[in-house]
Amino acid sequence: MIKEKKNLFYGLIAVMLLVLPFVYDSRSMIILLTQVFIFAMFAMSYDLLLGYTGIVSFGHAMFFGIGAYTIGIFMKQFEPTVPYFLLAVLVTVVLTAILSYIVGLLTLRLKSHFYAMLTLAFAGLFLVLAEKWRSLTYGNDGFTFRTPEVFRDRFDFYLICLVAMILVFVLLTRFTNSPLGRVLQAIRENEPRAESLGYSVIQYKIIASVVSGVIAGLAGILYSMSLRFVNTSVFTMDITLDALLMTIIGGVGTLVGAIVGAGIIEFAHHWLTQLAKVHWIFERWIILFGIVYILAVMFFPKGIVGTLQNMKKRKKHTVENKDDKNISG
Amino acid sequence: MSAQLKLNNVETYIGQFHILQGISFEVRKGEVTVLLGRNGAGKTTTLRTIMGLNPASKGQVQFNGEDIHSLPTYQIAQKGIGYVPEDQGIFAQLTVEENMKVAMKSDNDQTQARLHYILDLFPDLKTFWKKPGGLLSGGQKQMLSIARAYINENELLLIDEPSKGLAPIVVEKVMESIMEMKENTTIVLVEQNFMMASTIGDRFYIIDDGKTVQSGEMQVLKDDQDMRRKYLGIA
Amino acid sequence: MEVFFNLALNGLATGMLIFLLAAGLTLIFGLMDVLNFAHGGLFAWGAYSGTWIYATTGSFFIGIIGAIITGLILGMITERFIIKPVYGNHVQQILITLGLMLVLSELLKVVWGPNQLSAVAPSFLQGSWEVGNIIIIKYRVFIILVGLLVFLAVQYVLKNTKIGLVVRAGVMNKEMVQALGINIKKVFMLVFMIGAAMAALGGVLLGPYSGVIHAEMGMEFAILAFIVVVIGGMGSFPGSILAAILVGLSGSFMAYYVPDLALAANMLLMVVVLIFRPQGLFGMKG
Ligand SMILES: Nc1ncnc2c1ncn2[C@@H]1O[C@H](COP(=O)(O)OP(=O)(O)OP(=O)(O)O)[C@@H](O)[C@H]1O
Ligand SMILES: [Mg+2]
Numbered sequence: 018m019i020k021e022k023k024n025l026f027y028g029l030i031a032v033m034l035l036v037l038p039f040v041y042d043s044r045s046m047i048i049l050l051t052q053v054f055i056f057a058m059f060a061m062s063y064d065l066l067l068g069y070t071g072i073v074s075f076g077h078a079m080f081f082g083i084g085a086y087t088i089g090i091f092m093k094q095f096e097p098t099v100p101y102f103l104l105a106v107l108v109t110v111v112l113t114a115i116l117s118y119i120v121g122l123l124t125l126r127l128k129s130h131f132y133a134m135l136t137l138a139f140a141g142l143f144l145v146l147a148e149k150w151r152s153l154t155y156g157n158d159g160f161t162f163r164t165p166e167v168f169r170d171r172f173d174f175y176l177i178c179l180v181a182m183i184l185v186f187v188l189l190t191r192f193t194n195s196p197l198g199r200v201l202q203a204i205r206e207n208e209p210r211a212e213s214l215g216y217s218v219i220q221y222k223i224i225a226s227v228v229s230g231v232i233a234g235l236a237g238i239l240y241s242m243s244l245r246f247v248n249t250s251v252f253t254m255d256i257t258l259d260a261l262l263m264t265i266i267g268g269v270g271t272l273v274g275a276i277v278g279a280g281i282i283e284f285a286h287h288w289l290t291q292l293a294k295v296h297w298i299f300e301r302w303i304i305l306f307g308i309v310y311i312l313a314v315m316f317f318p319k320g321i322v323g324t325l326q327n328m329k330k331r332k333k334h335t336v337e338n339k340d341d342k343n344i345s346g
Numbered sequence: 347m348s349a350q351l352k353l354n355n356v357e358t359y360i361g362q363f364h365i366l367q368g369i370s371f372e373v374r375k376g377e378v379t380v381l382l383g384r385n386g387a388g389k390t391t392t393l394r395t396i397m398g399l400n401p402a403s404k405g406q407v408q409f410n411g412e413d414i415h416s417l418p419t420y421q422i423a424q425k426g427i428g429y430v431p432e433d434q435g436i437f438a439q440l441t442v443e444e445n446m447k448v449a450m451k452s453d454n455d456q457t458q459a460r461l462h463y464i465l466d467l468f469p470d471l472k473t474f475w476k477k478p479g480g481l482l483s484g485g486q487k488q489m490l491s492i493a494r495a496y497i498n499e500n501e502l503l504l505i506d507e508p509s510k511g512l513a514p515i516v517v518e519k520v521m522e523s524i525m526e527m528k529e530n531t532t533i534v535l536v537e538q539n540f541m542m543a544s545t546i547g548d549r550f551y552i553i554d555d556g557k558t559v560q561s562g563e564m565q566v567l568k569d570d571q572d573m574r575r576k577y578l579g580i581a
Numbered sequence: 582m583e584v585f586f587n588l589a590l591n592g593l594a595t596g597m598l599i600f601l602l603a604a605g606l607t608l609i610f611g612l613m614d615v616l617n618f619a620h621g622g623l624f625a626w627g628a629y630s631g632t633w634i635y636a637t638t639g640s641f642f643i644g645i646i647g648a649i650i651t652g653l654i655l656g657m658i659t660e661r662f663i664i665k666p667v668y669g670n671h672v673q674q675i676l677i678t679l680g681l682m683l684v685l686s687e688l689l690k691v692v693w694g695p696n697q698l699s700a701v702a703p704s705f706l707q708g709s710w711e712v713g714n715i716i717i718i719k720y721r722v723f724i725i726l727v728g729l730l731v732f733l734a735v736q737y738v739l740k741n742t743k744i745g746l747v748v749r750a751g752v753m754n755k756e757m758v759q760a761l762g763i764n765i766k767k768v769f770m771l772v773f774m775i776g777a778a779m780a781a782l783g784g785v786l787l788g789p790y791s792g793v794i795h796a797e798m799g800m801e802f803a804i805l806a807f808i809v810v811v812i813g814g815m816g817s818f819p820g821s822i823l824a825a826i827l828v829g830l831s832g833s834f835m836a837y838y839v840p841d842l843a844l845a846a847n848m849l850l851m852v853v854v855l856i857f858r859p860q861g862l863f864g865m866k867g
Contacts, residue, residue, distance in 0.1 A: 133616070399759075418759070421764075
């Protein structure tokens, strides 16, 4: 029953977001929300790693960046048409899958430090690659490109991103509730135990890493399409940090948390950057989030959504306990 | 005679596993108290709980009348308890000398004299003085571990299965040294080797399924074949 | 020949700077099982505070001392308030130290502004010697000497003092060290502070070497230091200097002959080590 209520609630919000552009015609709000959807997808892919499998990646930007550059290069070097768009999606999926598979294979059998470190270093490598391979990437400055006709309208693109986000949410919810997803969570809770139950932990971790990498790549595609521009910033640590902040502050291991986190960070980014005109200190708004993030890791490791869920559960528990006492007493 | 170490209904969890479920015993000053019990009964965990390595979640551990169960490990050790773990805990890449030095609280004449005395007790250690601890044989590691726990003037030694995996002749050597140390130190000994346990032990406690179930003078156990068979699986 | 010599000297100097960063990382990891992702932030703080003090007082020496003190203080604060509450939880540690990295580098911009600072070597370290037709830049020699000196000093402490003995024993078996009556938490803090101070020293030395300092270089050098720690073996102090020199030299030669592959070469080295010898070339822990 509770689950139904929850689904109803999510559905309601989805419908509200769907009709929003028809009732509230603000270009900047539409653009901002589009960003939120894109980063929500990215953050959910991150949550699959961190929240559901207990893997810390510091190089998630590389998958995002691969998607962003692949679409840009295809649109620029070939034609901004739907077939080339589909081809770019396919290439992104293949590239990110192969890369995440290799990275996972190399490090996931080692301590969590190694995965974090190797992904960090790999992302650094892609950043350098994007800077140096000027014939394709135009170096640091990046390049603008045209997108296929169907994606040009802001409102249509808004709807496309929203639908993509909902799809990713539904798919990942299914995935994490599938038997495979349950094994992943068992691994996060107690790896040696999962191992002793006969699961090949490394295989499962690699699967999670691949799924996550591919979704991050798709988010990257939408990101650079929304800007019709791509430069090396998509490979920087900042992008990975965004995913981290969103997931941690929103709540790890909940998926909804990633969406909430994306909303908070993107809106804060938007408003606080505007405030920078008032006082330069607001340009350093990220400090505030850094501190919130540290405190969250220390005191609310479950983030906003997780903490709320816990509070609800606890309430339920105490009620049940009271009932128990009534029965026994 | 007052108890030097006293455990009162101690319970310990490791992770979510309830390992010790009620351990109570008293160790009298100057005696050798032997903890017996089958594999997995909780003997090692009991010693680790005393040392604060797996802290007790319920019950009391008292040393010389003072509660120590909520102290950190290093403070418990500083109270005068030496520990010889089941795996000996040798620092493999440190030399025998360095292994001893980590433990030595001071480097004065008194400690030096004690060191000489100990090296006479375990001449092998003198031979391998500059060799890495990891290269020692099983018996020598055991001796190093005991020597290291004994170098400070500890009032109490906790020794976990010193005979484990050793040839009978080496067991005898280790046993002799423990007999010698017994003269000025109280000892809690975990031991499966009943010959050794009964030779040096004054008093015994049997642990089963995380609880102390039997106790008495060593002689009682020597005479009671049924009890031995029931709890220790030996005749 | 001249080119070779110059590249070698350059590589050695860079290697020493990386070593100063990697040494703390590896000691902290070996002893405390903490991989400090904020280490690059401490490096950058050393660079900024030291350069600023140097510029204000006019004394390079005071600048270095200032950087070291900054490192010690930040190290203490970090250990006490950031690391200690999450000991034993790897994921939390990794996440929290990265958060600290973010805060540290943003704070730099608040204190010293978002622009880069420039630094020049003090006059007695400027210029170069000429031996035959080889030009030896004085400041690079200075960096190499300082790096060696730090290595020897730490190595001496590790080998010949009680505290060094305790640190080495702690790397192997923390529980046993405590069971021998030693308060390892105090040792943790000390090692963390010294590691931070070494990173800060590396940072301030970098200033006159590269001419300018900016907040991002903390992360840049940290990545090199991570590579070094993996290659040298997590927890191996001698491994960290050998691997740092290796990475410094390969970076310097690659940058000359195939500039685009300089970072890639070191990364590749790390990947190969990870596949075939995850405990590192000189390490003992996996
Ligand atoms: N880290 C741990 N996690 C889970 N269970 C543990 C852990 N350590 C010990 N146990 C369990 O606790 C119980 C008691 O173990 P303990 O080592 O104290 O037994 P013991 O009496 O010393 O056995 P032995 O004679 O084999 O040394 C065992 O069932 C063991 O499986
Ligand atoms: Mg045992």
